Amino acid sequence: MMILQEFFPEAAQIAYKMWEISAMTRVQLRGTVRPYQNFDPASDAQALRKAMKGFGTDEDTIIDIVAQRSNAQRQEIRQTFKSLLGRDLMADLKSELSKNLQRLILGLMMTPAEFDAKMMKKAMEGAGTDEHALIEILATRSNQEIQDLCSAYQNGYKKSLEDAIASDTSGHFKRILISLAQGAREEDPADMARALEDAQELADACNADSGDMEDKFMSILCTRSFPHLRRVFQEFVRCSNRDIEQIIKKEMSGDVKNAMFAIVRSVKNQPSYFADRLYKAMKGLGTDDRALIRIMVSRSEIDLFNIRKEFKETHDASLHEFIQGDTSGDYRKTLLILCGGED
CATH class of the missing domain: 1.10.220.10 (Annexin)
Known part of the structure; x- marks a missing residue:
């Protein structure tokens, strides 16, 4: 341990310790929306129809129902609305609500995959691209969520998500997004021997020319499992005396930097x-x-x-x-x- 102290500046020791804590912490993830206890899709469907029938809209009823049901329950309401009333709930909500309330309520009524697909589509529509949205979705979803998103995108827009990304982005950034859009990240626990190798490869890449550095970072950050990356980032501190976030901030720029940073932040917390x-x-x-x-x-x-x-x-x-x-x-x-x- 003494040798480690001698060559390890204080800041690097703190960073090393932080990754250790992040790797050991077991956080219980909790949502804020839970399934509604006395759920009755038929009475919800009828209450929603009544709220939208005739002159004026009863927003309170719509909000109380939609925001306080789980997504699975909302999908049942959508089906029941159609089978019971022969109407499309989404179309009705769209015609009765407007602006941000409409976007929010419709977003809640979609399946998570439909919603992600819609958000990806919106991020790439029109003149500018919302790169932050593309990064946020692709860097934080599980493999299954990304695969579901790809199917929903194909179904909804008759084009593959990969093609959409390819025609809307370029360079290293495009390659990072396409890599993430495969939904093929490893799901294994950390492998310490391999984490050391990966960390050393990243450290070596930092001393090479920049194009090579971005490729190397992409090949590891976009494919390894999150638990494994925690260990890689920890060992990276030991190999380079710097934290991975510092390196990304200093050596990369633009959308590539933002994408890499989002992956690191997601891995950490x-x-x-x-x-x-x-x-x-x-x-x-x-x-x-x-x-x-x-x-x-x-x-x-x-x-x-x-x-x-x-x-x-x-x-x-x-x-x-x-x-x-x-x-x-x-x-x-x-x-x-x-x-x-x-x-």
């Missing part, structure tokens, strides 16, 4: 990564509503409770307070139900 994305969506002037809706909808049953906790710890204000101050009306009301409480 995914709820913290999402808390940061939410903060960026709401801080300063104007709100990135698309990002806000995307994260609140997609994480509500997975880890939104943990995201809330990280948000509070990092920003000295609760997610609830931020939403309260940044949004309004029925849109705010729905987001606050999803948020599930003040911290």
Whole structure:
């Protein structure tokens, strides 16, 4: 141990320890939306129809039902609405609601795969590309979620997700996204001997020319399992005396840097990564509503409770307070139900 101390500057020792803690911590992931106890799809379907029938819309009823059912229950409501009333619930909701409330309610009513596909499509539509959205989705979903997303994209837009990415992005960034879109990340636990090799390869790549560095980082960061990468990033500190985040910030730029950074942040602490994305969506002037809706909808049953906790710890204000101050009306009301409480 003494030798380690001698060659290991203090900052690197702290970083090494941080990765150790991140590898050992077992976090219980919790969503904020749970299945509704006395669920009755037929009465929900009829209540929704009544809320939209005739003149004026009863938004309160729509919000109370949609925001307080699990996604699986919402899918039952969609089917029951069609079989019971012969109508398309999505089309009805679309014609009755508008703006952000409409986007949020429709997002909740889609399956997670349909919603991810829609968000990917929106990120690539029109003149500009929302690279942050592409990175956020592809860097944080499991293999199964990515495979489901690819099928939903193909079904919904009659084009493969890979082709869409290829025609909308370029260079190293395109290759990173296409690699992630395969949904073929390894799922093995950490292999210490291999983690040492991977870490050394990354450290060596940092001393090579930049093109080669990005390729090497991609080949490891986009394919290894998260538990394995935790160990790789820990050993990387030992090999290079620097933390992987520092290297990415210093040596990379633009979308490639953002993508690599998102993977590292997700490996370290995914709820913290999402808390940061939410903060960026709401801080300063104007709100990135698309990002806000995307994260609140997609994480509500997975880890939104943990995201809330990280948000509070990092920003000295609760997610609830931020939403309260940044949004309004029925849109705010729905987001606050999803948020599930003040911290």
